[in-house]
Amino acid sequence: MHALLIELYPLCRSLTGPGVRATLDRLDKEAPLAVTEIPSGTPVFDWTVPYEWTIQDAYIEDEAGRRVLDFRDHTLHVMSYSRPVDRWLTLDELRPHLHSMPDRPDWIPYRTTYYKDDWGFCLPHRLYERLAPGRYHAVVRSKLEPGSMSIAEHLHRGKSDDEVLIFAHTCHPSLANDNLSGLVVAARLAAWLHGCETRYTYRFVFAPATIGSIAWLALHASELPRVRHGLVLSLLGDRGPLNYKRSRFGDAAIDRAAIHVLQTRHPGGRVIDFSPWGYDERQFGSPGIALPVGRLTRTPNGEFPEYHTSADDPNFVTADSLGDSWLACLRIIHVLENDVRYRNLSPFGEPQLGRRGLYRSTGGYQDIPDRQLAMLWILNQSDGRSSLLDIAERSRMPFDSLHAVADELVNAGLLAAEGASA
Numbered sequence: 001m002h003a004l005l006i007e008l009y010p011l012c013r014s015l016t017g018p019g020v021r022a023t024l025d026r027l028d029k030e031a032p033l034a035v036t037e038i039p040s041g042t043p044v045f046d047w048t049v050p051y052e053w054t055i056q057d058a059y060i061e062d063e064a065g066r067r068v069l070d071f072r073d074h075t076l077h078v079m080s081y082s083r084p085v086d087r088w089l090t091l092d093e094l095r096p097h098l099h100s101m102p103d104r105p106d107w108i109p110y111r112t113t114y115y116k117d118d119w120g121f122c123l124p125h126r127l128y129e130r131l132a133p134g135r136y137h138a139v140v141r142s143k144l145e146p147g148s149m150s151i152a153e154h155l156h157r158g159k160s161d162d163e164v165l166i167f168a169h170t171c172h173p174s175l176a177n178d179n180l181s182g183l184v185v186a187a188r189l190a191a192w193l194h195g196c197e198t199r200y201t202y203r204f205v206f207a208p209a210t211i212g213s214i215a216w217l218a219l220h221a222s223e224l225p226r227v228r229h230g231l232v233l234s235l236l237g238d239r240g241p242l243n244y245k246r247s248r249f250g251d252a253a254i255d256r257a258a259i260h261v262l263q264t265r266h267p268g269g270r271v272i273d274f275s276p277w278g279y280d281e282r283q284f285g286s287p288g289i290a291l292p293v294g295r296l297t298r299t300p301n302g303e304f305p306e307y308h309t310s311a312d313d314p315n316f317v318t319a320d321s322l323g324d325s326w327l328a329c330l331r332i333i334h335v336l337e338n339d340v341r342y343r344n345l346s347p348f349g350e351p352q353l354g355r356r357g358l359y360r361s362t363g364g365y366q367d368i369p370d371r372q373l374a375m376l377w378i379l380n381q382s383d384g385r386s387s388l389l390d391i392a393e394r395s396r397m398p399f400d401s402l403h404a405v406a407d408e409l410v411n412a413g414l415l416a417a418e419g420a421s422a
Contacts, residue, residue, distance in 0.1 A: 052147025230293030237317030248285030
């Protein structure tokens with residue numbers, strides 16, 4: 001995943017354009033993608049798909065012809081969606097089009113002008129301060145013209161038509177944690193599921209933030225009732241602990257599954273209540289859509305200094321964090337796939353586990369092994385109404401440990417599956 005992130009990092013992504021398509025072409029090699037091109041001008045709810053933006057070059061040069069700033073050095077140097085410009089300006093005329101961070105003088109900020117006709121450059125504040133009075137040639141060789149917005153999907157079909165939706169945004173340029181970490185983790189999940197038999201159908205959507213998720217929702221309105229659970233993935237590569245943001249409902253199955261996984265398997269994990277701010281969970285949770293979609297990140301957006309700056313580079317992301325995030329996703333999927341209601345087939349007192357080879361043969365100990373405690377919890381709570389996740393939450397034992405023990409009890413003829421949870 002980290003190697004893939006490094007490979008994708010130089011591409012100049014935005015809401016639309018060649019950088020997004022090149023990114024999707026590469027992800028297609030990890031898991032096959034079906035790409036839909038939505039024409040500019042298409043109405044999607046209260047929004048309209050914008051013109052396509054293509055950037056060839058951008059630079060500022062001084063009167064001696066020296067480039068003092070060059071898009072070829074870093075994709076963040078040009079403000080995303082800058083309109084074409086080719087002008088000589090005085091430094092005072094140029095300054096309103098320059099964006100820097102005085103508090104982080106060595107970093108390049110990330111700025112956009114998606115829905116305003118404007119242009120601009122981003123640069124380290126140290127460079128900004130070194131600009132001498134004089135005239136400068138500002139050049140942005142870009143195109144803003146009718147085209148299309150690319151949205152890609154990978155569909156893994158399960159036994160049921162009920163779906164789990166996984167969303168990752170594609171619109172940021174050279175930012176490693178935001179958004180490349182979400183893309184590579186989602187792509188790896190899709191590739192891993194490819195060889196698995198699953199209960200649910202899994203739909204992975206790769207689209208630009210906000211306008212992309214809104215467009216996808218508008219074009220798939222008839223299919224939305226099939227979405228039972230969902231996750232937005234981003235910011236999964238930094239060194240911070242995992243953070244789960246609840247869905248709009250707060251107590252949906254995806255909320256319970258994710259929170260349980262963080263509490264039992266990922267120490268230091270934090271749970272955040274829903275708010276209509278952040279990533280695309282707010283679009284999936286809008287009142288007319290109201291899908292149970294939560295969000296998994298490490299350090300949330302805006303809570304680390306490197307956010308939306310050039311310091312969010314591949315060195316800021318670690319392979320260990322990506323792997324741990326991927327494992328958390330797998331564990332959440334494991335809960336969703338295996339949350340079954342059981343019935344104890346020997347419910348009158350505890351069944352004799354020792355003669356079935358399920359219990360420690362020597363008695364008198366003060367402690368009880370976790371495996372045996374898990375068996376007792378499952379047998380005690382399996383009345384046909386409580387699901388395995390209910391039992392995991394009440395016992396505070398990891399779901400995967402309970403699931404493994406449940407299989408043993410089924411094989412021993414002491415437990416029977418009543419049905420899957422909702």
